[in-house]
Amino acid sequence: MNNGAKNGVRNGHTTIKDIANIVGVSTATVSLVLSKNSRISDETSRKVFEAVNNNSYRPSAAARSLVLNKTGNISLIVPQLSRVFLQPFFALSINGVYDACIEKGYRVQIDVAGEEFVRTRKYLRLFQERVVDGMLYIGSTFSDTYLNELPDEGYPFIFSGSYLKESKLSFVTGDNVSGGRMAVKHLLSVGRKKIAHIAGDFKVASAFDRFKGYKEALEESGIEFNPALAVSCDFTEEGAFIAAQKVLAHNPDAVFAGNDIMAAGVMKALKEAGRKVPEDVSVCGMDDIPSAALMKPALTTVRYRIYEMAHLAAKKLVDMIEGKITKKVGEVLPVELVIRESCGGKRESGITSQWSGS
Amino acid sequence: MNNGAKNGVRNGHTTIKDIANIVGVSTATVSLVLSKNSRISDETSRKVFEAVNNNSYRPSAAARSLVLNKTGNISLIVPQLSRVFLQPFFALSINGVYDACIEKGYRVQIDVAGEEFVRTRKYLRLFQERVVDGMLYIGSTFSDTYLNELPDEGYPFIFSGSYLKESKLSFVTGDNVSGGRMAVKHLLSVGRKKIAHIAGDFKVASAFDRFKGYKEALEESGIEFNPALAVSCDFTEEGAFIAAQKVLAHNPDAVFAGNDIMAAGVMKALKEAGRKVPEDVSVCGMDDIPSAALMKPALTTVRYRIYEMAHLAAKKLVDMIEGKITKKVGEVLPVELVIRESCGGKRESGITSQWSGS
DNA sequence: TTGTAAGCGTTATCAA
DNA sequence: TTGATAACGCTTACAA
Numbered sequence: 185m186n187n188g189a190k191n192g193v194r195n196g197h198t199t200i201k202d203i204a205n206i207v208g209v210s211t212a213t214v215s216l217v218l219s220k221n222s223r224i225s226d227e228t229s230r231k232v233f234e235a236v237n238n239n240s241y242r243p244s245a246a247a248r249s250l251v252l253n254k255t256g257n258i259s260l261i262v263p264q265l266s267r268v269f270l271q272p273f274f275a276l277s278i279n280g281v282y283d284a285c286i287e288k289g290y291r292v293q294i295d296v297a298g299e300e301f302v303r304t305r306k307y308l309r310l311f312q313e314r315v316v317d318g319m320l321y322i323g324s325t326f327s328d329t330y331l332n333e334l335p336d337e338g339y340p341f342i343f344s345g346s347y348l349k350e351s352k353l354s355f356v357t358g359d360n361v362s363g364g365r366m367a368v369k370h371l372l373s374v375g376r377k378k379i380a381h382i383a384g385d386f387k388v389a390s391a392f393d394r395f396k397g398y399k400e401a402l403e404e405s406g407i408e409f410n411p412a413l414a415v416s417c418d419f420t421e422e423g424a425f426i427a428a429q430k431v432l433a434h435n436p437d438a439v440f441a442g443n444d445i446m447a448a449g450v451m452k453a454l455k456e457a458g459r460k461v462p463e464d465v466s467v468c469g470m471d472d473i474p475s476a477a478l479m480k481p482a483l484t485t486v487r488y489r490i491y492e493m494a495h496l497a498a499k500k501l502v503d504m505i506e507g508k509i510t511k512k513v514g515e516v517l518p519v520e521l522v523i524r525e526s527c528g529g530k531r532e533s534g535i536t537s538q539w540s541g542s
Numbered sequence: 543m544n545n546g547a548k549n550g551v552r553n554g555h556t557t558i559k560d561i562a563n564i565v566g567v568s569t570a571t572v573s574l575v576l577s578k579n580s581r582i583s584d585e586t587s588r589k590v591f592e593a594v595n596n597n598s599y600r601p602s603a604a605a606r607s608l609v610l611n612k613t614g615n616i617s618l619i620v621p622q623l624s625r626v627f628l629q630p631f632f633a634l635s636i637n638g639v640y641d642a643c644i645e646k647g648y649r650v651q652i653d654v655a656g657e658e659f660v661r662t663r664k665y666l667r668l669f670q671e672r673v674v675d676g677m678l679y680i681g682s683t684f685s686d687t688y689l690n691e692l693p694d695e696g697y698p699f700i701f702s703g704s705y706l707k708e709s710k711l712s713f714v715t716g717d718n719v720s721g722g723r724m725a726v727k728h729l730l731s732v733g734r735k736k737i738a739h740i741a742g743d744f745k746v747a748s749a750f751d752r753f754k755g756y757k758e759a760l761e762e763s764g765i766e767f768n769p770a771l772a773v774s775c776d777f778t779e780e781g782a783f784i785a786a787q788k789v790l791a792h793n794p795d796a797v798f799a800g801n802d803i804m805a806a807g808v809m810k811a812l813k814e815a816g817r818k819v820p821e822d823v824s825v826c827g828m829d830d831i832p833s834a835a836l837m838k839p840a841l842t843t844v845r846y847r848i849y850e851m852a853h854l855a856a857k858k859l860v861d862m863i864e865g866k867i868t869k870k871v872g873e874v875l876p877v878e879l880v881i882r883e884s885c886g887g888k889r890e891s892g893i894t895s896q897w898s899g900s
Numbered sequence: 901t902t903g904t905a906a907g908c909g910t911t912a913t914c915a916a
Numbered sequence: 917t918t919g920a921t922a923a924c925g926c927t928t929a930c931a932a
Binding site for chain 2: 196
């Protein structure tokens, strides 16, 4: 092999020309055989395959990408947070995206939505340079409005687990508003009256909507919203720990945490303050991450289907790339209450975790 | 734009030809200007840049990849484990690899070393199809011998955190043998005599070497190795929990766990058996993952620089790709004992976690 | 059933 | 300082 080009620079790879020469046919024939779709004689096909195998020929990705105008790459965008990959939400999302993409024959590369991403308009460049066929963003905030710059056509884009207000950009997310409501209603149902909320950053859709659900549920139940009982912090256990300490001064008998990690922080603060969960104070989380079932007490929470969400978003993205979808997708997956120990009251039997058993 | 090609199929992207036409120069000139390296008149340069900006021209990645014979992509290979991304070892490794690659201007795509990977020889194909410039494998096992098929030249490859026995493949890892010894010596130093070991899968280099260190240290201290005190299981908390229960029947006064996650399982088993840590039994982990410092009691462990390891491995890989390194790299990063509460005895002051403060 | 040749969008060599 | 042009490796009309 490597004798095909007249006098070009050889780089050690067998090319389609090499195969054509070996078999004694044209490159068109080889290409046709390899793409199966056609009417080349069995005899020729056989010979081509033989040569391909003997010389372990593989078509150059760049060459096909160039002519087909398609890369097979998808950019998975994550926010610039230290140790993003350690966070269950992102880890689960990545798993979901990855599984779906592989299934559909796409590669996934990870890009970080940091300062450089915005300043250099990488979100545009990745498309313009034809590095990727589509983009999937997990963990976006309402501040990412620059994304609206993306042209409507030819730039397949989707959010997983979030969305942008008043935007034509597609998304798949979970029903955060209902989730907030479910949590509050449940807390009410176990006899709680003074329900606090430790919310995440309101720039993040989930925090914003969960808070909204919290307020709505209170309102519907005829309970006046007390601003002193609702505080916003970052999405960490430590942040929630500190925020919870502030709120505890107002003696709530229940806390709805912005997510499960934060619920852990809340429970820690409660423990330190000498309040028993769930005897003195009920705690409800949201997400139902793997560790929720392992907490002491086991966390009652609202299940947010992170993996499924990401998986679905990726599938939708592929459909957009392949032209099977042309309009904006906006899917909202249902959430569900998972009753364990941290709120007291009745307990469902059986269900322990959506993650158990694998 | 889009008026450059005579009659080709237009795909909506501005090409170098478009720019050349607009400015009234040749494509060679445009290319030269864009690659800065040359002597094009300021006037021409200015005009070219103007046209480039006005038309938001970006060179096609596929086209340059084709002619430059270089992709700028690196494959990050992870084992096929359910929820790999949720495991601290992988999460931290990915972070390290990612940070290093970005810094060097490479993209990273994630590939899974599953059945298909091996059967279809994807590890070879990714190179042959010129999809990636190099590969970095985290979490390999001794069974991955098929990788030895990779040709010595032109297929930059490196392991992070593991290695292959009797192989020419490069690696960066931590000093697991010393780590095992350190753990045992420390346990001995706090007065323990009967030290058990809950090991990970011996097909994995770290488990194999940590066990080796454990045995060596016992031997050196004149303590006979007791097979009943050493059991191997998978790398999970649950696995270690069950394994620990078996070992507890032999009444050890200390346990060296194969990693921190497993140490958590061991402590759980101990707690359930009514044994106090560290009063009755000392527990030492290894890795020093973020949660180690948060465990109750805080885990004494051997720090394994997972992030640094991956970061260094990625940098070495890039050097291999760029021809700055031609021989096998085999780096072994030192480990260090981090004394907290779970072994009892003296405590260092100050150090709490390698992860604190960010 | 197969071959010819144009075209994908760059870079780089060699002249001018 | 610039321009023609070959080359990178493949796909795909269009002919034969």
